[in-house]
Structures are given as C-alpha cells and as structure tokens.
Amino acid sequence: MAYLDKTGLARFYDGIKSRFLLKSAVANDLTTTAAGYALDARQGKALAGLANGKASKTTATASLAVASWSGSGPYTQAVSVSGVTASNAVVVAPAPASFKAWGESGVYASAQAEGKLTFTAENKPDAALTVNVLCVN
Numbered sequence: 001m002a003y004l005d006k007t008g009l010a011r012f013y014d015g016i017k018s019r020f021l022l023k024s025a026v027a028n029d030l031t032t033t034a035a036g037y038a039l040d041a042r043q044g045k046a047l048a049g050l051a052n053g054k055a056s057k058t059t060a061t062a063s064l065a066v067a068s069w070s071g072s073g074p075y076t077q078a079v080s081v082s083g084v085t086a087s088n089a090v091v092v093a094p095a096p097a098s099f100k101a102w103g104e105s106g107v108y109a110s111a112q113a114e115g116k117l118t119f120t121a122e123n124k125p126d127a128a129l130t131v132n133v134l135c136v137n
Contacts, residue, residue, distance in 0.1 A: 056137045058083035061095070064107070064119055064129040076110070078118045083135040086113050095130035102129055 028043060062079045069075040084090055092109045094102035106122030107129065117133065 058135045058137070060084075060133045060135070062117065062131045062133055064125070064131060066125060066128055069121060069124050073122070073124070074106075075121045075124045076118055077121075078111075078116055080115055081117045081133050081135075082115065084112055084115055084117055084133070085135075085137070089136040090117065091134040091136075092117070093132050095132055098127075098129040098131070101125050101127045102131075105129075 060082050062081050064077050064079065068077045068079075070077065090109065090112055094107070102125075104123070105125040107119055107125065109117050110120040111118035119131070
C-alpha cells in the first residue's frame with residue numbers, strides 16, 4: 001500500500017477538484033455574474049420558460065396571381081400579408097400544390113414592409129401560386 005505525503009495528497013486533491021463540480025460552484029439564481037459558476041438545471045428550466053414566452057408567431061397564406069406579376073424578367077409581385085412587419089423574421093414556403101411551379105419559376109421573397117411581402121420570380125409563373133408565411137416576432 002502506498003501512502004501520499006502532504007505534497008502528493010495536495011496534487012491528488014487538485015486532480016479530483018478539476019474533474020468534479022463542487023456544490024459551492026453551482027448558482028441557483030439568474031443574477032450571479034462571477035466567472036466559474038455553473039447554472040443549476042432549475043434555472044435552465046426557468047430561462048427556457050422566459051424565452052418561450054417572449055417570441056410570438058403568426059401564420060398566413062398569400063396568393064400570387066398570374067396576371068399580377070410585373071416587369072420583364074425578373075418579375076415582381078407585392079401582396080398584403082397579415083402579421084408581416086418591416087423587421088420581423090419571415091419564413092415563406094410554397095403550398096404543396098404550388099411547389100413545382102414555384103421551383104421552376106425561381107420564386108423567392110425579396111422584400112418585406114409593414115403588412116406586405118414582395119416576391120420575385122426569375123421566370124413568370126404560368127399558374128397562380130399559394131404561399132405559406134410564418135412570421136416570428
């Protein structure tokens with residue numbers, strides 16, 4: 001059996017300390033700013049609850065009529081969409097029935113303003129398109 005002297009014991013303790021989180025290094029609040037603290041899982045749950053309560057979302061659909069495209073290529077069309085602002089995050093995707101024509105025409109949302117989205121098409125679609133819109137505020 002080997003015995004550790006005072007120096008060896010100190011090194012052994014330092015090695016164990018570096019591999020384990022001491023209870024005194026766990027913060028169970030959302031106000032600790034000192035370095036070297038881990039956040040308690042209960043506070044992680046509290047943070048998730050706060051984050052989930054902050055963002056809101058709205059969904060809408062927009063119709064892009066064949067006759068409403070302007071220009072001579074690329075073509076543009078502006079439509080009114082409820083929930084769109086000048087600065088919120090907007091995700092657009094074609095409805096399943098419009099997917100093929102959307103892709104073949106190279107359609108994408110190119111601008112947003114209060115209550116409005118502008119779409120651009122590389123090739124003029126020959127069918128009306130339906131667009132699903134998700135707005136995250």
